[in-house]
Amino acid sequence: xxxxxxxxxxxxxxxxxxxxxxxxxxxxxxxxxxxxxxxxxxxxxxxxxxxxxxxxxxxxxxxxxxxxxxxxxxxxxxxxxxxxxxxxxxxxxxxxxxxxxxxxxxxxxxxxxxxxxxxxxxxxxxxxxxxxxxxxxxxxxxxxxxxxxxxxxxxxxxxxxxxxxxxxxxxxxxxxxxxxxxxxxxxxxxxxxxxxxxxxxxxxxxxxxxxxxxxxxxxxxxxxxxxxxxxxxxxxxxxxxxxxxxxxxxxxxxxxxxxxxxxxxxxxxxxxxxxxxxxxxxxxxxxxxxxxxxxxxxxxxxxxxxxxxxxxxxxxxxxxxxxxxxxxxxxxxxxxxxxxxxxxxxxxxxxxxxxxxxxxxxxxxxxxxxxxxxxxxxxxxxxxxxxxxxxxxxxxxxxxxxxxxxxxxxxxxxxxxxxxxxxxxxxxxxxxxxxxxxxxxxxxxxxxxxxxxxxxxxxxxxxxxxxxxxxxxxxxxxxxxxxxxxxxxxxxxxxxxxxxxxxxxxxxxxxxxxxxxxxxxxxxxxxxxxxxxxxxxxxxxxxxxxxxxxxxxxxxxxxxxxxxxxxxxxxxxxxxxxxxxxxxxxxxxxxxxxxxxxxxxxxxxxxxx
Ligand code: F6R
Numbered sequence: 001x002x003x004x005x006x007x008x009x010x011x012x013x014x015x016x017x018x019x020x021x022x023x024x025x026x027x028x029x030x031x032x033x034x035x036x037x038x039x040x041x042x043x044x045x046x047x048x049x050x051x052x053x054x055x056x057x058x059x060x061x062x063x064x065x066x067x068x069x070x071x072x073x074x075x076x077x078x079x080x081x082x083x084x085x086x087x088x089x090x091x092x093x094x095x096x097x098x099x100x101x102x103x104x105x106x107x108x109x110x111x112x113x114x115x116x117x118x119x120x121x122x123x124x125x126x127x128x129x130x131x132x133x134x135x136x137x138x139x140x141x142x143x144x145x146x147x148x149x150x151x152x153x154x155x156x157x158x159x160x161x162x163x164x165x166x167x168x169x170x171x172x173x174x175x176x177x178x179x180x181x182x183x184x185x186x187x188x189x190x191x192x193x194x195x196x197x198x199x200x201x202x203x204x205x206x207x208x209x210x211x212x213x214x215x216x217x218x219x220x221x222x223x224x225x226x227x228x229x230x231x232x233x234x235x236x237x238x239x240x241x242x243x244x245x246x247x248x249x250x251x252x253x254x255x256x257x258x259x260x261x262x263x264x265x266x267x268x269x270x271x272x273x274x275x276x277x278x279x280x281x282x283x284x285x286x287x288x289x290x291x292x293x294x295x296x297x298x299x300x301x302x303x304x305x306x307x308x309x310x311x312x313x314x315x316x317x318x319x320x321x322x323x324x325x326x327x328x329x330x331x332x333x334x335x336x337x338x339x340x341x342x343x344x345x346x347x348x349x350x351x352x353x354x355x356x357x358x359x360x361x362x363x364x365x366x367x368x369x370x371x372x373x374x375x376x377x378x379x380x381x382x383x384x385x386x387x388x389x390x391x392x393x394x395x396x397x398x399x400x401x402x403x404x405x406x407x408x409x410x411x412x413x414x415x416x417x418x419x420x421x422x423x424x425x426x427x428x429x430x431x432x433x434x435x436x437x438x439x440x441x442x443x444x445x446x447x448x449x450x451x452x453x454x455x456x457x458x459x460x461x462x463x464x465x466x467x468x469x470x471x472x473x474x475x476x477x478x479x480x481x482x483x484x485x486x487x488x489x490x491x492x493x494x495x496x497x498x499x500x501x502x503x504x505x506x507x508x509x510x511x512x513x514x515x516x517x518x519x520x521x522x523x524x525x526x527x528x529x530x531x532x533x534x535x536x537x538x539x540x541x542x543x544x545x546x547x548x549x550x551x552x553x554x555x556x557x558x559x560x561x562x563x564x565x566x567x568x569x570x571x572x573x574x575x576x577x578x579x580x581x582x583x584x585x586x587x588x589x590x591x592x593x594x595x596x597x598x599x600x601x602x603x604x605x606x607x608x609x
Contacts, residue, residue: 002086002100002607003027003072004179005196006160006170009187009217013068014058020189020196021051021070023244026252026397027193028603029072030080034058035087035096035162036065042096042164046071046085066217067168069160069190071098074603077106078124088128090135091119094164095142097134099127100192101157101177102608109133109152127159134161142171143214147225150175150210156354156607158207160190170215172207177607178352178379179207181220183234188215194237194376195244195395202237206378235378243394251596253398253490257582258449260403261442264575266392267407268438271414276435278418283371283387287422293343296323297368299331299359300347301606303401303485304408307373308347309478310574311412317571318426318434319419328355329609332362340367345415348372349396349404350605351379358609360384373411375404389415398597399604400490402582405482406445409575413438437569441576444566448579452587455580458545458561459587463491465516469507470497470581471537472520473530479574480520483581490589490596500533511540518581519546521555522565522573534558547577 003024007013013036021032032054033046043063047054051072071086078084087096103109106126113119119132133152138145142163156176162169172179172190182189182197182204190213191197194204205220207213211230214221222230249255273279296315298308305327312323321343326336328346332355338344344363348356351374360381364370372385375393382388391407417434420426462468468487470480477499484497498507500519511517517537521530531554538544538558546559549567556562565576589596 002074002192003029003196004069004098004100004158004160004190004192006069006172006190006215007187008067008168008170008215009184010066011187013065014063016200017068017070018051018055019199020191021072023195023198024072024193025051026399026597026604027072027074028399028598029074031073031082031085032071033085033087034068034070035089035098036063036068037162037164037167038063038065040164042089042093042162044087044089044096046082046087048080048082048085067162067170069096069098069162069170076102076608077126084123084125086127088123088125088131090131092135095131095135095138095161097127097131097159097161099130099157099159100607102126102155103129103153103157104155105153130159138163142166142169143212143223146171146173147212147227150225158192168216172213172215174207174211175209176380179213181205181207181213181215181222183220187217188220190215194239195397198237198239198241198244203234204237205232206235208383239395244397251398251586253400253402253586253596256396256398256403257579257586259394260406260579261446261449263393263403263407264410264445265442267410268414270392272435276432278414278421278435280389280414280418282389285387285419285422289369290321290419290423292341293321293369294341296321296343296345297331297336297338297363298323298325298345298347299328299356299363301328301353301355303405303482304347304349304356306478306482306485307405307408307412308345309481310409310475311345311416313475313478314413314416314571315419318416319423320425321419328353328359332359338363338366338368342368344368344370346370346372346381346385347408348379348381349375349391349401351376351381352605352607353381354607354609357381357384373408375407399599399602400486400585400596405578406575410438413572434569434571437572440568441572444568444576445579447566448576449583452583455563455583456587459584459591462516463588463591466494468493468495468516468518470495470518470520471500471503471533473500473526473533474523475570475574476520476522476530476577479577479581482578483518483585486582486585487588489599489602490585491592491594492600493588500530503533503536508536508540511537511542513541515540515542517542517544519544519559520577521546521548521552522577523570525570527552531555531558547580549573
């Protein structure tokens with residue numbers, strides 16, 4: 001998705017902004033641009049393609065200015081092109097803006113601006129209207145023009161503007177799209193995301209909806225729409241620059257796979273008190289609350305939704321409360337049965353996914369209590385929830401989610417155990433057993449990662465196939481969906497996941513000699529059933545790669561290959577079985593030479609519908 005960076009200070013804004021934009025490359029983009037105040041004018045350079053292209057183009061120019069804004073664009077309205085790239089500039093060249101999100105009434109605004117002010121539009125974007133609108137309303141101060149402009153704009157957006165006539169000033173506004181302001185030394189910043197600023201500072205303000213920021217080298221002012229000053233706590237960012245750098249790994253995806261033992265440990269141990277009991281910081285659920293709920297909805301998108309599928313199994317098994325899992329884009333439009341007896345759990349790495357946010361609002365409107373599992377502190381989902389449970393995964397840069405998924409699972413296990421304990425639906429010995437299993441997970445993940453070479457070899461052998469099936473039963477089927485998504489998004493191989501028992505109801509028709517089937521067989525109590533499914537596909541000459549627990553020798557009889565995970569309780573296998581699948585997706589994509597961290601057509605955080 002699009003990214004915004006703005007700098008005002010005493011150094012050349014060009015290099016600082018370009019550097020900040022590079023830190024946002026992971027979010028996905030198709031063009032980039034920069035605008036700076038320079039000698040009473042605005043200089044604008046923008047270009048389709050990578051930031052490196054833009055950098056090359058401007059390398060020999062002596063662009064200098066100490067205040068500027070930059071943008072990475074992910075096309076929504078209008079194709080990726082030099083013209084449609086941001087910043088957009090008003091007709092008289094006095095105002096430049098960069099914009100994330102959507103201006104829903106841009107057609108109407110375009111018509112008005114054309115008819116009333118004779119504005120000539122040069123691009124196909126919705127964003128261009130903002131530059132013209134601010135410009136025609138700009139009578140004195142930029143902040144007043146921006147506040148007037150947003151009164152006329154509908155949609156979900158964040159944007160930043162500079163004027164050629166107000167040196168050193170950046171004005172930004174937020175409505176339903178992320179925006180932060182960063183406190184530097186002798187300089188200040190605005191940005192859409194924290195990683196853009198980590199090199200320069202660790203103190204930020206989270207800007208809320210309908211708030212305006214005025215940023216100068218000396219200060220950051222936050223105002224509401226009536227221009228009243230807003231008092232905001234400074235947030236100390238705990239993510240380090242190293243967290244957002246590759247540190248010698250070939251790709252962020254591989255680095256983040258390797259970071260999982262640490263991230264899981266962090267997410268888990270912060271929630272255990274000195275007596276080894278779960279302490280749900282940020283969640284205030286009481287037994288009375290739990291007795292009041294008659295249903296839980298878990299709603300999310302993509303990988304986070306797959307974490308929710310595991311959540312259903314464990315919450316229902318342990319806490320004995322019915323759980324429905326839904327993708328946010330479906331939930332929000334289907335008038336679901338939600339009322340004040342519903343606990344709604346939103347899962348989101350970024351906390352900015354528009355569909356998840358909209359589903360959360362819909363659930364809240366209907367009276368549900370909202371609990372969210374989120375990675376980005378202060379994100380929209382976090383702010384709009386009644387209770388927030390953070391995954392301490394650190395920044396996830398690769399588009400394909402790995403450590404966010406496993407830490408989301410940890411949060412769901414903790415929530416399930418906590419609820420079950422309060423409700424008395426599990427024994428104390430079971431509670432302690434599962435906690436011990438969870439505490440052993442980081443080392444077991446490290447063991448699997450240390451054997452990555454085996455999976456790399458397998459990937460070298462299988463990388464050129466054009467179709468892969470993932471099958472599993474029970475909680476394994478939830479992991480099958482995630483394995484399949486991982487593979488298709490980074491390698492572009494057509495992959496398909498199905499509950500193994502469903503095979504014979506249609507999909508088995510697709511099995512032919514050498515079809516690749518990845519069979520998850522980690523559930524002891526379902527082993528025989530799963531074994532039969534493996535026999536079924538093997539009888540059609542499929543190439544079966546089984547994922548099983550160490551010691552399950554029988555599975556070798558029918559599998560072409562077996563990848564073993566360390567022994568553990570059935571309940572916690574998803575935390576281990578997904579690791580070989582992440583590695584498999586990674587190595588297959590690498591063999592195929594794909595752009596692993598930034599797969600085509602994908603963005604890290606989907607802030608549009
Ligand atoms: C896949 C992936 C996506 C996200 C989905 C939700 O690897 O990363 O499927 O899981 O877009 O994003 P968040 O968790 O930020 O709401």
